[in-house]
Amino acid sequence: MGELSKKVKKRFKNNDDFFQQETYLYKEIVEIMGFNTLINIPKTKDILQEYTKSVLTPDMPLDDFLKTIGEVKEGNIDDAIQSIFEGKLIICSNKDQYVVVDPIPKELNRSIEPPSNENVLQGSQSSFIEDVETNIGLIRKEKTSEKLRVKSYSVGKRQNKKLALLYIEGNVNKDILSEIQNQIEKNIKKELQNQQDLSNILGFSPWLTMSKFRTSELPSEAVKMLLQGRVVLFIDRLPIAFILPSLIWDMFTVENEHNYPYPLMILIRVLRVVGLLTTLIVPGLYVALVAVNPGVLRIEMALSIAQSRQGVPYPALVEVLIMLLILELILEASVRLPKSIGPTITMVGGIILGQAIVDAKLVSNLLIIILAATTIANFTIVGVQNSLSIRLYKYLIVIFASIYGVFGLLAGMLLIIAYLSSLRTFGVSYLNFNLERDVIKR
Amino acid sequence: MNKNLQVILMYFITHVGLIFFMYPTDIIESASRTHWVPIFIGMVFHLVFIWIYMKGLSYFPGKNIIDIYMEKGKGLSLIFLIPIIGYFFLANITTVRAYSEIINIVFLSETPLWATMIPFLFIATYIAAKGINVIFHTAFIVACVFLPLFLFIFILSFQNVDWRYFFPLFDIDYSFISNRSYYKSFFSFAGVFLFLGFIQPYHTYDRKKVFLSAILLLPFFLFSVYVPILTFGQATSATFQFPFVTALDSVYISWLVFDRITMFFLISLLIFIMIFLSLLLWMVCSILVHFVPIVKHSYVLYFLSILIFIICVMLPDWKVVENLFWWNTYFRFYVILVIPFSVLIFGVRSKRKVR
Numbered sequence: 001m002g003e004l005s006k007k008v009k010k011r012f013k014n015n016d017d018f019f020q021q022e023t024y025l026y027k028e029i030v031e032i033m034g035f036n037t038l039i040n041i042p043k044t045k046d047i048l049q050e051y052t053k054s055v056l057t058p059d060m061p062l063d064d065f066l067k068t069i070g071e072v073k074e075g076n077i078d079d080a081i082q083s084i085f086e087g088k089l090i091i092c093s094n095k096d097q098y099v100v101v102d103p104i105p106k107e108l109n110r111s112i113e114p115p116s117n118e119n120v121l122q123g124s125q126s127s128f129i130e131d132v133e134t135n136i137g138l139i140r141k142e143k144t145s146e147k148l149r150v151k152s153y154s155v156g157k158r159q160n161k162k163l164a165l166l167y168i169e170g171n172v173n174k175d176i177l178s179e180i181q182n183q184i185e186k187n188i189k190k191e192l193q194n195q196q197d198l199s200n201i202l203g204f205s206p207w208l209t210m211s212k213f214r215t216s217e218l219p220s221e222a223v224k225m226l227l228q229g230r231v232v233l234f235i236d237r238l239p240i241a242f243i244l245p246s247l248i249w250d251m252f253t254v255e256n257e258h259n260y261p262y263p264l265m266i267l268i269r270v271l272r273v274v275g276l277l278t279t280l281i282v283p284g285l286y287v288a289l290v291a292v293n294p295g296v297l298r299i300e301m302a303l304s305i306a307q308s309r310q311g312v313p314y315p316a317l318v319e320v321l322i323m324l325l326i327l328e329l330i331l332e333a334s335v336r337l338p339k340s341i342g343p344t345i346t347m348v349g350g351i352i353l354g355q356a357i358v359d360a361k362l363v364s365n366l367l368i369i370i371l372a373a374t375t376i377a378n379f380t381i382v383g384v385q386n387s388l389s390i391r392l393y394k395y396l397i398v399i400f401a402s403i404y405g406v407f408g409l410l411a412g413m414l415l416i417i418a419y420l421s422s423l424r425t426f427g428v429s430y431l432n433f434n435l436e437r438d439v440i441k442r
Numbered sequence: 443m444n445k446n447l448q449v450i451l452m453y454f455i456t457h458v459g460l461i462f463f464m465y466p467t468d469i470i471e472s473a474s475r476t477h478w479v480p481i482f483i484g485m486v487f488h489l490v491f492i493w494i495y496m497k498g499l500s501y502f503p504g505k506n507i508i509d510i511y512m513e514k515g516k517g518l519s520l521i522f523l524i525p526i527i528g529y530f531f532l533a534n535i536t537t538v539r540a541y542s543e544i545i546n547i548v549f550l551s552e553t554p555l556w557a558t559m560i561p562f563l564f565i566a567t568y569i570a571a572k573g574i575n576v577i578f579h580t581a582f583i584v585a586c587v588f589l590p591l592f593l594f595i596f597i598l599s600f601q602n603v604d605w606r607y608f609f610p611l612f613d614i615d616y617s618f619i620s621n622r623s624y625y626k627s628f629f630s631f632a633g634v635f636l637f638l639g640f641i642q643p644y645h646t647y648d649r650k651k652v653f654l655s656a657i658l659l660l661p662f663f664l665f666s667v668y669v670p671i672l673t674f675g676q677a678t679s680a681t682f683q684f685p686f687v688t689a690l691d692s693v694y695i696s697w698l699v700f701d702r703i704t705m706f707f708l709i710s711l712l713i714f715i716m717i718f719l720s721l722l723l724w725m726v727c728s729i730l731v732h733f734v735p736i737v738k739h740s741y742v743l744y745f746l747s748i749l750i751f752i753i754c755v756m757l758p759d760w761k762v763v764e765n766l767f768w769w770n771t772y773f774r775f776y777v778i779l780v781i782p783f784s785v786l787i788f789g790v791r792s793k794r795k796v797r
Contacts, residue, residue: 293549298701404553404561407545410709411561414584414716415568421579422572431579 004096005031007077008084018084026052028062031092034103038087044103048091062093070099109134115217117384123256127217132162132236138219139166143226147171153184155192155201162236163192166222171229176426180231180244192235198242204425209392211385212425214246224255245425247432251276251386275380278373279390280416283320284401284409286370290316292405311361317402319363323371324395326353331375448578449647450655451585453634456721457659458592459714460630462707463544466667466685468627472618474676475610477667480618480627485660487778488631492638492656495782496649499639501789507639507781508732510788522784523729526636529773530726531750533633534719536767538562539754541715543763548687549705556755566719567747571740574644574724581717588710595707596665599686601693603672625771630663632774634718636781640725723747 005020012018017037022029025048032045055065066072073079074097080090089103112134114120115127124142128135136150147169154160163184167177180202187201195213196206204212213233216222222232222241233242252272257265290309294302312319330349334342354368374394381387393416400408400415423430473480502510511519542558550558569577618624638652670685673692679685690704700706727742734742757763 293705295549296700296702296705298699301699400561404558405550406705407550407558407709407712408561410588410713411565411716413587414580414713415565417583417587418565418569418572418576418580421583422576429575429579431583 002031002092002094002096004075004077004080004098005033005092008033008080008090011077011081012084023048025049025091026055026060026062026065029094030062032089033092034084034089035087038106038108039089039103040106044089047104063095063097066091066093066097066099070101072097072099074098112138118217120218120256122259124218124220126219128219128222128234128239128241130237130239132164132234135219135234135239135241136164136166139222139226139232142219143168143223148226151181153188155184155188155190157189158191161192163198164234166226166232166234168226168229171227172231173229176245176428177231179426194235194238195242198233198235202244208423210389210420210423210430211383212244212246212423213385214243214250215240215383215385216243217241218255221255245428246430247428248420248430249432251381251383251390254382272380272382275377276390278377279381280394280397280413281409282370282374282377283324283394284397284412285406286367287316287320287398288401288405288409291402292408296406305364305366308364308366312364313361315402317398319367320371320398323357323363323367324398326357327371327375328391445578445645446648446651448582449638449641449645450651451589452578452581452637452717452721453652454655454659455581455585455589455714456634456718457630458662459711459718460633461659461662461666462686462711463684464540465627465630465663466670466679467683468623469618469667470671470676470680470685472621472624472627473615474617476612476614477671478611478664479614479616480624481663481667484627484631485663487628488635489653489656491778491782492635493653494786495635496638496652498782498785498787498789499642500649501793502642504643506642506728507636507785508729510639510785512732513792514788520733522781523733525773525776526781527726527729529770529777530722531746532766532770532773533629534722534726534750535753535757536763536770537715537719537722538750539757539763540767541712542754543760544684544708545712547683548708556751559751559754562716562719563747563751566716566723567743569717569720570723570727571743574641577717577720577724578641578645580720584713584717588713591706592710595690595703595710596662598693598695598703599665599669599690599707601695602689603669605672607672607675608668622768625775626767628771628774628778629767632778634721636777637721637725639781639785640728 009018009020015035017035018033019036019041020031020033022031023045024030051069052065055068063072069091080098080100083100084090087103087105089101090098091101092098109131110129112126112129114125118127126138128138132152140148145168149167149169151165153163153165155163165180165184183202187203190201191197192201195211195215199208199212200206202212214225216225217240219241222243225241225243226232231244233244235242252269257268260268289297289302290305294306297305309316326349330345333349334345337345350372354372357363358365358368378387378391381390396416397409397412400412402408404411421429421431469477469480499507499510508519508523511522538559542555542562545558546553546555569580638647641647666686670679670682670689673679673689674682674685679689682688687704687708690707691702693703695703723743723746726746727739730742730746731737731739757766
């Protein structure tokens with residue numbers, strides 16, 4: 001056993017999945033090492049043997065042979081260890097020289113499946129998985145263009161995480177691209193595990209309530225965004241494409257809609273805008289009309305609302321907040337629960353609880369209708385994060401409306417509009433409507 | 443995004459916000475018949491001075507009005523700019539105070555006045571603190587959301603009109619010229635236009651299109667006065683504090699769940715006014731920061747809005763507000779006459795020098 005393999009063995013002595021075995025390769029003994037949790041050993045060996053048979057000159061020395069399967073390295077043990085962690089196989093000869101080889105890996109990735117969080121009607125069903133290479137491959141398959149560029153980074157100090165940056169040459173705005181690249185290179189030593197880390201690396205404030213990324217599971221979506229001049233980021237082990245910059249219009253559009261005729265597409269988008277407005281306005285409007293400005297309503301309407309609130313002991317704001325809180329709890333619970341129990345929760349939460357709470361005179365009938373409509377409308381918005389942000393803004397408006405009535409409602413709207421207009425991602429305003437026109441040709 | 447469209451929409455919505463409250467009152471007070479004459483005269487005046495102003499500015503591409511005056515020396519620029527600061531400051535105070543009173547009168551009768559002023563100033567300061575680009579972006583989105591609502595209700599306001607009140611058309615009454623109220627009505631013309639001189643390095647615009655949008659305002663000026671007159675007649679509408687709002691209150695639509703659409707109309711105008719306030723605050727700050735460059739823009743802004751809030755709370759009653767409004771008329775005519783002409787003269791001169 002050579003000096004090198006001893007040193008390596010010492011380093012890995014606490015890892016039981018590390019293997020080191022001698023094998024015949026090309027009539028001479030070599031040592032192979034790696035992680036048996038990452039490498040499919042028998043198959044890898046088979047392939048190596050097969051390969052030795054295919055060599056045309058049978059009396060080539062081992063060293064020369066090793067050169068044909070990879071770069072022969074010497075000495076530097078850290079390189080070897082890094083490669084082993086990355087799941088590579090090391091073939092080590094007696095002279096302390098080694099070759100790093102790509103083995104047959106153990107299957108640790110799921111196969112490409114339909115998306116789990118974004119439903120697609122009538123469109124491509126494949127979605128991204130955890131593996132970066134596969135994801136880039138999916139994009140390449142979707143967009144066969146010589147102009148698609150991929151740049152990989154290895155980010156982090158304690159552990160290296162792969163980060164891939166994709167763009168289409170000639171379509172992307174050069175300032176944005178170079179600024180993103182600068183940011184990544186500047187912060188390349190920061191740890192990268194999740195989206196918060198990514199926004200930290202890109203220099204975004206952690207207190208933003210509106211995500212600066214558009215996230216998507218769908219290759220078709222990512223490619224469409226690339227064609228619009230945006231930049232796509234992949235993090236290894238996250239099955240999501242992070243698309244930069246994100247724009248307000250993304251809340252209402254999905255690439256898949258282009259599979260419908262034009263009128264239907266417009267109709268769906270209008271529905272989403274209505275959904276957004278409903279989510280924001282309706283609970284606030286209820287509070288404003290019941291508590292502050294009942295005079296705005298037609299008298300019959302005002303009376304029927306007052307009747308339905310008969311016996312409700314507390315002010316409209318508390319009433320709305322209680323119900324909103326219960327709804328948030330139901331939503332959060334249905335995310336945590338296994339899929340088989342989910343429908344039960346809807347049943348218990350929606351029907352039984354709703355009925356009971358009205359019977360107990362804790363809230364009015366009308367409020368149940370309003371909140372159910374609000375919650376449903378909330379999910380017409382594209383993107384989980386977007387709908388979360390809108391859910392948050394709804395509370396701001398409810399509170400404003402409880403103080404200033406209808407005026408507070410619209411003042412809250414103005415505040416939200418102003419906040420959204422103040423968001424900028426690498427110089428691109430969040431409220432751009434046509435990125436291709438406004439950004440690329442700027 | 444098309445900057446031209448943003449400037450035009452800003453011009454449009456801020457004017458619309460200013461027209462519908464005080465303007466009809468002042469015009470109806472100043473003339474007893476043929477109201478279209480004072481309106482047209484005001485409008486022609488408006489068009490002439492914005493044309494002069496824009497023509498003057500066009501000699502200095504990429505420069506704002508502060509730079510233009512600074513070229514002529516610090517002393518001269520002080521002389522020219524201090525009245526503008528005074529004008530904006532007073533305009534800010536009267537607008538905040540007057541519009542919060544309107545809110546209190548129309549729909550928040552139980553809320554104390556200082557409490558209604560807070561959202562006004564707070565939101566305007568917030569928007570102004572984010573800078574001119576955000577002000578314009580916000581104005582654009584606000585216009586997309588609220589202009590349709592505003593136009594819809596504006597059209598509904600014609601429900602009860604009787605067109606015969608339009609007559610007599612030519613029995614012209616010139617008494618408005620000597621009436622104080624008529625000069626107050628110029629607030630609606632002179633409040634906004636100066637911003638065209640402040641946005642130059644950030645936004646460029648097509649002069650003709652801004653001019654067209656100014657012409658487009660004519661029907662709104664005209665009907666803000668005529669709708670109450672056509673609904674109630676001159677004698678009755680002269681007794682109302684806000685004639686247009688009262689006229690709108692008389693509208694009844696059977697298919698709407700809301701009884702008082704006035705409220706939605708008012709609120710969309712108030713939203714436009716908040717944009718206007720943020721624009722005013724931003725302009726005052728940019729002048730102040732230019733003279734005292736050590737202080738940060740945002741600090742000046744916070745200081746100003748707190749000061750404005752304190753002054754607004756201290757004003758005892760509506761009479762004082764009206765007086766302030768009247769005093770501001772002197773500043774207003776200074777702004778209307780001196781600023782456009784001086785910019786034009788400087789422009790023509792500097793062009794000659796280049797030759």
